[in-house]
Amino acid sequence: MNAHNFLEVGAAALLVGDMEAKMKGQPWKYFGTADMPYLDQLLQPSPVTTVTNPASSSSHLRAITASKRTKAGPRQIWEESSVSTFRPRARPLFQYRHYSEQQPLKLNPNEVCEVIAAVCSEEPFLVNPNVMTVSSKLSKSGKPSMDAAVSVLIKLIIDMYVLDPGIAAPLTLSMLQEMLCSNRKECRIRAFDLILNLGVHAHLLEPVMTDVAPTIEEEYSQETYLDGEPQLTSEENAKNPSKTAGSSSAIDDFETWILNILHEILLFLVQMEEEEESVWAAALSCLLYFVCSRGKISRKRLNGLDIRVVKSLMEISRRNSWAEIVHCKLISMLTNMFYELSDESAESTISTPVFLVDQVDLIGGIEFIFLEYSLANSREERRNLYLVLFDYVLHQINETCIATGVSEYTVDEIQPLATLLTLVDAPEAFYISVKLGVQGLGEILRRSISEALARYPNSERLNMLLENITERYDVLVSSFTHLDKEFSHMIQITKSYKLPKSIEDPYLRTGIGSKVNRYWSTLHCLLHSHSIACRQNGYIWLGDLLISEISDEKDSDIWLNINTLRRRISRVGVAESSVASDIPLPVWLFCGLLKSKDSFIRWGFLFVLDRLLMRCKFLLDEKELMLFSSGNPEHTQEDSHLNKANAVIDIMSSALLLLCVINETDRINILKMCDILFSQVCLKVPPATPTTQGDGAQ
Numbered sequence: 001m002n003a004h005n006f007l008e009v010g011a012a013a014l015l016v017g018d019m020e021a022k023m024k025g026q027p028w029k030y031f032g033t034a035d036m037p038y039l040d041q042l043l044q045p046s047p048v049t050t051v052t053n054p055a056s057s058s059s060h061l062r063a064i065t066a067s068k069r070t071k072a073g074p075r076q077i078w079e080e081s082s083v084s085t086f087r088p089r090a091r092p093l094f095q096y097r098h099y100s101e102q103q104p105l106k107l108n109p110n111e112v113c114e115v116i117a118a119v120c121s122e123e124p125f126l127v128n129p130n131v132m133t134v135s136s137k138l139s140k141s142g143k144p145s146m147d148a149a150v151s152v153l154i155k156l157i158i159d160m161y162v163l164d165p166g167i168a169a170p171l172t173l174s175m176l177q178e179m180l181c182s183n184r185k186e187c188r189i190r191a192f193d194l195i196l197n198l199g200v201h202a203h204l205l206e207p208v209m210t211d212v213a214p215t216i217e218e219e220y221s222q223e224t225y226l227d228g229e230p231q232l233t234s235e236e237n238a239k240n241p242s243k244t245a246g247s248s249s250a251i252d253d254f255e256t257w258i259l260n261i262l263h264e265i266l267l268f269l270v271q272m273e274e275e276e277e278s279v280w281a282a283a284l285s286c287l288l289y290f291v292c293s294r295g296k297i298s299r300k301r302l303n304g305l306d307i308r309v310v311k312s313l314m315e316i317s318r319r320n321s322w323a324e325i326v327h328c329k330l331i332s333m334l335t336n337m338f339y340e341l342s343d344e345s346a347e348s349t350i351s352t353p354v355f356l357v358d359q360v361d362l363i364g365g366i367e368f369i370f371l372e373y374s375l376a377n378s379r380e381e382r383r384n385l386y387l388v389l390f391d392y393v394l395h396q397i398n399e400t401c402i403a404t405g406v407s408e409y410t411v412d413e414i415q416p417l418a419t420l421l422t423l424v425d426a427p428e429a430f431y432i433s434v435k436l437g438v439q440g441l442g443e444i445l446r447r448s449i450s451e452a453l454a455r456y457p458n459s460e461r462l463n464m465l466l467e468n469i470t471e472r473y474d475v476l477v478s479s480f481t482h483l484d485k486e487f488s489h490m491i492q493i494t495k496s497y498k499l500p501k502s503i504e505d506p507y508l509r510t511g512i513g514s515k516v517n518r519y520w521s522t523l524h525c526l527l528h529s530h531s532i533a534c535r536q537n538g539y540i541w542l543g544d545l546l547i548s549e550i551s552d553e554k555d556s557d558i559w560l561n562i563n564t565l566r567r568r569i570s571r572v573g574v575a576e577s578s579v580a581s582d583i584p585l586p587v588w589l590f591c592g593l594l595k596s597k598d599s600f601i602r603w604g605f606l607f608v609l610d611r612l613l614m615r616c617k618f619l620l621d622e623k624e625l626m627l628f629s630s631g632n633p634e635h636t637q638e639d640s641h642l643n644k645a646n647a648v649i650d651i652m653s654s655a656l657l658l659l660c661v662i663n664e665t666d667r668i669n670i671l672k673m674c675d676i677l678f679s680q681v682c683l684k685v686p687p688a689t690p691t692t693q694g695d696g697a698q
Contacts, residue, residue, distance in 0.1 A: 118149035386427035437481035442470030545586035
């Protein structure tokens with residue numbers, strides 16, 4: 001076939017135009033031939049897939065897919081491809097051929113060091129032309145030298161892996177760790193781009209499947225996913241048809257090798273205390289590429305991943321307000337990493353997951369689970385976190401049984417209680433208890449399901465287990481929502497000496513006066529601490545002091561107290577401490593959180609405000625119930641509801657206005673402001689059930 005015959009094919013001439021003139025009689029000069037110099041072929045840069053460049057990723061993956069759909073034949077490029085694809089292009093570094101058909105890249109040690117140095121360089125697109133001898137022809141390609149260096153490095157790593165995976169792993173790991181130690185975030189992100197590219201190029205290790213027609217019925221292996229149910233899908237089937245025969249493929253082995261390196265790199269990122277959001281986003285994208293298949297996360301591919309990595313991802317997600325679905329999946333990953341399946345290969349029996357209590361210690365204690373529980377937005381998140389708390393309590397109970405010589409509780413005994421607690425919506429009940437500091441919900445749940453246990457033959461033992469569970473639940477919730485014992489005596493002193501002038505009294509400068517000053521300083525330090533546990537104690541302490549401004553005065557009117565607190569919060573925003581000496585210290589400390597330069601300290605202001613508003617609502621509900629039970633003739637329900645709503649909204653408005661005064665710009669704090677506002681002024685309307693969709697439905 002010559003150029004003339006090619007160009008006169010009907011409408012193809014409209015697409016090609018004057019290409020014949022541009023080629024100047026050498027139509028295939030730019031397509032590359034078999035006798036092209038070997039080094040030229042290898043050093044032509046291919047598009048490097050980056051986590052942050054979806055367009056590049058899509059085109060790269062399409063090229064791999066297209067190569068697997070082609071059929072062998074000397075003339076297939078002309079017979080199978082559309083005319084629009086005929087455009088001059090340099091031959092890429094990877095020709096999408098089976099690795100056995102490619103020659104290893106032969107570079108001397110100096111050239112290898114230069115390639116690695118270029119990729120690890122902190123200057124993203126700067127390579128020394130006098131030193132980079134191997135890239136003498138890279139400048140002709142029109143591509144940045146960094147992309148070319150990454151392409152060469154990918155080839156070198158694959159060569160090392162094929163030669164000896166055991167030697168290649170520590171060398172690759174060391175190089176990636178060096179990149180993560182860079183001061184430039186671009187270099188740290190590039191480390192995960194490199195890992196992602198290795199995963200993409202893993203498909204070059206096996207021959208392209210030719211002339212194999214897909215069958216109508218495919219055999220899928222059962223894979224364990226995070227939702228705990230076997231799915232009729234297979235991650236290997238999507239990437240490697242030969243996997244269905246049960247043989248371990250080269251692709252599978254290579255991806256496992258890369259995944260092990262990725263797990264180590266992610267843990268190294270935690271140990272380096274990485275704070276940059278874009279680096280963690282690249283790390284998460286890279287992780288999901290390897291562990292996901294058809295929208296599901298494979299449980300076994302998380303084996304070997306340190307749970308602290310997922311904890312750090314959750315903290316970054318919370319701090320930077322990542323999408324809710326992302327945070328929900330991270331919680332799902334975290335909760336599943338608390339369990340180990342005894343035998344995942346057994347298909348005939350369903351294995352019982354074993355709770356790994358050591359994982360709780362790795363994340364810093366059960367307090368982190370409680371914190372996420374109190375901030376969870378969806379029922380799925382609360383259910384998953386509740387199950388971890390449930391198994392943690394059961395582990396403590398069984399440890400006590402072993403220590404006292406009593407037989408442990410078996411799965412058959414635990415299952416009925418777990419089912420009944422789920423039926424009474426225990427995850428939501430304990431969420432309210434954790435979020436608002438309400439005590440005694442465990443006892444309420446125990447009474448609600450104790451009668452249902454009477455029909456079981458071992459009801460006495462089950463009731464004893466239920467009592468132990470609810471008691472330990474209440475103890476755990478109290479430890480998170482109430483002050484530590486070391487601060488319990490301090491709060492009583494601070495409640496008695498609230499005003500600045502009471503501390504400055506000359507009669508109190510010795511004895512109790514020195515303790516008062518020390519206790520108020522302790523509260524201030526807790527509120528501004530970098531430790532979550534310390535700040536949590538400070539929030540509880542400050543919240544109790546603020547609510548005491550409303551509820552502790554027995555003879556005063558609660559409405560008057562709420563209005564007074566609202567006016568004091570408004571005054572602090574414009575007043576000086578020397579002028580407004582009649583404002584209590586709890587209000588000063590509360591509003592003083594907004595003066596911090598750290599956004600997470602200012603977030604504490606909103607956290608305390610949220611709990612204060614809910615506790616005000618509870619106090620007003622109790623007041624209304626007392627008036628109703630006393631038969632007060634002046635009490636009207638409609639006026640009471642309106643007054644309660646206005647009182648709570650007035651406090652909210654005065655507090656949120658202070659954030660406008662300081663011109664708050666942190667997006668997390670602004671989102672928290674919106675959350676508080678909507679939670680107070682909006683109603684949650686339950687979805688219509690089928691029973692309501694009748695003739696009378698509006």
